[in-house]
Amino acid sequence: MPNQSTENLVPISDIREGVVVLKNGSLRMVLEISAINFELRSADEQVAILQGFQNFLNSVDFPLQIIVSSRELDISGYLKIVGEIVESTTNELMKIQASEYSRFIKELSSLSNIMSKRFYIAVPFYIYEKPEATGLIRSLKGILSPQTIPKELTGEQFNSYKNQLLQRAELVYGGLAGLGLQITQLEDEELKNLYYQLYNPTKDD
Numbered sequence: 001m002p003n004q005s006t007e008n009l010v011p012i013s014d015i016r017e018g019v020v021v022l023k024n025g026s027l028r029m030v031l032e033i034s035a036i037n038f039e040l041r042s043a044d045e046q047v048a049i050l051q052g053f054q055n056f057l058n059s060v061d062f063p064l065q066i067i068v069s070s071r072e073l074d075i076s077g078y079l080k081i082v083g084e085i086v087e088s089t090t091n092e093l094m095k096i097q098a099s100e101y102s103r104f105i106k107e108l109s110s111l112s113n114i115m116s117k118r119f120y121i122a123v124p125f126y127i128y129e130k131p132e133a134t135g136l137i138r139s140l141k142g143i144l145s146p147q148t149i150p151k152e153l154t155g156e157q158f159n160s161y162k163n164q165l166l167q168r169a170e171l172v173y174g175g176l177a178g179l180g181l182q183i184t185q186l187e188d189e190e191l192k193n194l195y196y197q198l199y200n201p202t203k204d205d
Contacts, residue, residue, distance in 0.1 A: 010199065015191050019162055025153060026126045029165050030191060031172060033119040034182035049179055056175035062168060065122040069198070073116045075109055120186075120194075121172060125165040 014021040020028040038046060079102060086098045108114070153161070173183045186194060 010195075012195065015188050015195075017162065018185055018187050018191070019158075019165065020191060020195075021153065021158075026124060027161050027165050028125075029123045029169050030186045030194065031121045031123065031169060032184045032186060032190075033121060033176060035117070035119060036180055052179045056179070059175060060171065063124060064172070065124070067120040067122065069118045069120065070115050071118075071197075073114045075105065075114060079105060121176075123165060123168045123172060125161050125168065127161070 011022050011024070012020060013023045018029065020030065022028065036049070038049065041049065082098060082102045082105070086095055086102065089095050089098065169185060176183055
């Protein structure tokens with residue numbers, strides 16, 4: 001099997017205006033979703049959240065990808081700051097408490113990995129979802145043979161597909177905001193950093 005470069009294995013063609021353009025011409029918009037502590041909610045609140053999420057899923061008529069990114073958290077920088085506080089403080093009680101706290105965090109991290117979790121939803125738009133004037137058969141060919149989809153989008157096509165993608169993102173935003181979640185659309189630099197981290201897994205700072 002011939003060697004393939006990393007670039008050939010990554011399906012991304014371009015990232016612009018907060019949109020990921022894949023090599024097959026389809027688009028993605030990525031939303032970062034905040035977390036809520038479900039276990040601390042009352043039983044009635046938990047039921048309401050589950051029902052709200054069920055209603056949201058039933059309202060969506062297009063595919064969604066839910067991503068949970070778990071990464072080992074590098075706390076060395078945090079421990080360094082705590083150590084500097086211990087060294088600089090003149091309050092003996094504060095020094096003792098900070099030292100005990102630092103020791104506790106070190107012991108905790110040695111017993112188990114401290115993980116950071118981030119949550120995303122990838123909203124897609126596929127070119128074949130909008131049938132051409134040639135009819136349904138050509139659209140179905142686009143589904144069954146993605147390689148036949150044009151890889152280059154004109155500016156007019158990009159703007160048209162982006163607008164439809166934004167409508168989907170607004171539907172997702174409205175459905176999840178009602179659950180008390182915060183939703184942020186990732187911009188170009190944030191998208192590049194996200195994909196870089198996904199393809200180059202390291203500890204979070």
